[in-house]
Amino acid sequence: DTGVSQDPRHKITKxxxxxxxxxxxxxxxxxLYWYRQTLGQGPEFLTYFQNEAQLExxxxxxxxxxxxxxxxxxxxxxxxxxxxxxxxxxxxxxSLKLSPFFGPGTRLTVL
Amino acid sequence: xxxxxxxxPGMFVQEKEAVTLDCTYDTSDQSYGLFWYKQPSSGEMIFLxxxxxxxxxxxxxxxxxxxxxxxxxxxxxxxxxxxxxxxxxxxxxxTRRLANSKLTFGKGxxxxxxx
Numbered sequence: 001d002t003g004v005s006q007d008p009r010h011k012i013t014k015x016x017x018x019x020x021x022x023x024x025x026x027x028x029x030x031x032l033y034w035y036r037q038t039l040g041q042g043p044e045f046l047t048y049f050q051n052e053a054q055l056e057x058x059x060x061x062x063x064x065x066x067x068x069x070x071x072x073x074x075x076x077x078x079x080x081x082x083x084x085x086x087x088x089x090x091x092x093x094x095s096l097k098l099s100p101f102f103g104p105g106t107r108l109t110v111l
Numbered sequence: 112x113x114x115x116x117x118x119x120p121g122m123f124v125q126e127k128e129a130v131t132l133d134c135t136y137d138t139s140d141q142s143y144g145l146f147w148y149k150q151p152s153s154g155e156m157i158f159l160x161x162x163x164x165x166x167x168x169x170x171x172x173x174x175x176x177x178x179x180x181x182x183x184x185x186x187x188x189x190x191x192x193x194x195x196x197x198x199x200x201x202x203x204x205x206t207r208r209l210a211n212s213k214l215t216f217g218k219g220x221x222x223x224x225x226x
């Protein structure tokens with residue numbers, strides 16, 4: 001399968017714990033995006049990489065959130081000291097030109 | 112700032128009939144892109160169709176077509192010959208074409224196809 005993959009697909013954690021998600025983009029895609037989607041809403045942009053450079057971060061991305069793409073391939077999104085409001089679907093997408101392709105998402109539940 | 116508006120309540124369509132899903136947008140950019148994505152209950156966002164603001168013809172992809180009316184700032188999705196597998200959430204989104212491809216999404220529309 002050559003699509004975008006994300007791991008894990010589901011994560012349940014207790015408030016205050018740290019979590020890390022991984023995204024593997026389509027291999028030739030140089031752009032990688034993270035979005036967050038809460039129930040009944042459309043995805044909201046979090047951050048964007050072109051190769052290994054993080055070019056834009058949303059104001060939604062508090063200092064508890066950090067994303068990396070160290071070699072311009074896979075990316076990780078870490079949430080420190082999770083809060084119940086962090087419960088959401090975290091979507092990764094990649095693109096080469098204009099049309100981003102999305103992965104299956106990681107569903108986070110913070111208890 | 113860019114804004115996408117999807118205000119239709121849940122939509123129902125009979126199998127094999129056509130359905131139109133509405134999308135209006137607001138932007139001060141002259142060059143932009145419009146997208147439609149499908150999100151089934153499994154959660155994955157599936158790219159359906161793209162329309163550039165300078166494209167003179169409406170985009171088509173199989174059973175999907177985008178009715179682009181630039182003056183009205185609307186980009187409605189038309190699905191012809193609906194199938195049961197079309198039941199899903201549908202999101203309209205836009206991007207600034209000459210910048211990065213960050214997408215701004217609407218709230219989505221639920222489509223249910225009846226047998």
